[in-house]
């Protein structure tokens with residue numbers, strides 16, 4: 034029962050994620066103003082806004098003009114639902130089970146990363162308000178983990194150093210490539226991840242995101258031979274996926290990796 038509630042809450046947050054991806058920087062309000070069909074402009078009724086269910090019931094088409102509704106809507110909603118459920122049921126490297134404040138902060142952090150990833154795929158940019166909010170959430174998380182500030186000063190400094198280390202690395206990539214390999218937004222996102230994960234999980238996240246990016250980049254290149262190197266691949270989805278994997282299973286992954294050496 035609890036799991037179903039968490040999943041449904043995730044679906045609803047997924048709906049909100051779609052709103053942010055489509056409306057941020059358009060000047061439209063994120064909270065006020067109903068949703069409309071992109072093509073005929075008709076306002077959608079409440080029963081057309083139920084996550085996933087409405088999309089299936091309408092068979093992915095607008096009720097009045099018959100235009101196709103982007104599959105991004107149900108995909109993001111499902112991803113968000115799955116993310117909530119995963120973070121709720123897996124204790125993760127920090128053993129969150131004990132503290133609701135930690136769990137909520139972690140869920141918020143990775144939900145923001147999901148929004149950033151979808152935004153990056155769609156618009157090829159990471160919006161500042163979202164990534165600053167993610168950095169703030171990571172700092173808050175770090176504060177919750179190390180409630181006795183003085184006892185845990187070393188850990189806090191380590192996490193901040195991991196964040197700035199990753200930030201510097203991505204910042205240098207951004208600078209020397211003139212923004213072609215990496216955007217400056219990726220550097221800010223790396224800062225958030227470093228603060229959240231600390232050492233050595235940051236390093237695990239970093240390597241996983243590069244391996245994943247290289248693998249999918251190659252697949253993409255082989256499937257679109259004409260695209261060549263010109264097509265810019267958004268990197269936020271890889272950073273986010275690597276970060277989530279490191280957060281949930283980082284210690285196991287590091288042990289497994291070390292056992293191969």
Ligand SMILES: [Zn+2]
Pocket residue numbers: 070071072073074075095096097098099100
């Ligand atoms: Zn329509």
